Amino acid sequence: MATSLPGDPIPADAAIQSLHDLCARLLAGPSATAVLEAWCRERGLTTTDLVAQVLPGPGTPVSPAQRERLELPRGAVVRYRRVRLACGRHVLSEAENWYVPGRLTPAMNHLLETSDTPFGRVVHPLGPKRRNLDLCLLAGAEAPGRLAPHDPLFTVAALLLRADGLPLCEVAETYTAAVLARD
Template sequence: MEEGQQAQAGIVTAGRSLGMVVALAPALGGCSAPDGSVAALERMLAAHDSATVALEQWCTARGFAADPHITARRVAGDPPAEPARLRQRLGVSAAAPLGYRHVELSCGDRVLSVAHNWYAADRLTPEMNAALGAGDVPFGKIAAPLAFRRETLDERRGGEPGCPAGTVLSQIALLRLPSGAPLAFLTECYTRAALD
């Protein structure tokens, strides 16, 4: 092949390669940072039995606050109706006392998640129940001495029923004591602010 033909062939090949990159650009747009961040958040949550521990590590790694501890601020309002099969899932009778917390879990001034937590009050100590009723300490920290394990029942991108608008990831989970007895039934709604 003569020198001019080789140069022309090189231009055509380069043009085709550039055309492929341009054609693939829209498809590659789906690999943007926010989706990757949701996947990273999913991995962080899956690595821990306590969402509080996972969120503190997430907050620290992302540098969201100088003091990266998680606080639980109560959301005002009356408790909703018990979810279907709640007492069956918690393994409690119709007369057993249940606790309920609807909280925003925050790192600094950033709300990372909104959680609905139904729990078997008689499986906690009186001190734990008092702390859950009065303060801003997350359930996971208060109940940590019980060495619970997390069982994720459902996970989806976006919100479950009861999640606020803008939820990017939601999980429904059961916390179990080492004996296997259920301790708490959770719906957790992770916000876009957790990804920024």
């Protein structure tokens, strides 16, 4: 019986099954943070929490279509946060987040501005639910086990809604092949 070692290519069938499983979980889950934290624990990727490594640089302005999806009144403030979500040494995704600070508590806004806490964990007390807008498999998804860990695998666009249905944010997530790793 063959054993696999860290760094060995993931068998094709196993990689494709894992990819489909993760996509289904993200589409059904309440937040990407909750799904990824469970995913990492199941795959033995780390004993620490998921971390949002904030990426510096200019923000991307919210578009008129995003303002409409976020149900923003005229003049409402939107903040932008771009992060890499990492599980131990594995960078699982890069996410752009346009969020409405006026719909969060002051403590939540402070955490988002000063910490590496993922958005989904910060807003968890609000009972958020995801409304998926799009999931797109990228080139290489047909053979995900052959990709380098940093290669993009698929994208997801979604709204995160409060329990009362009011949008908190819109996210654009790009997941890397590192989501298929096992330690």
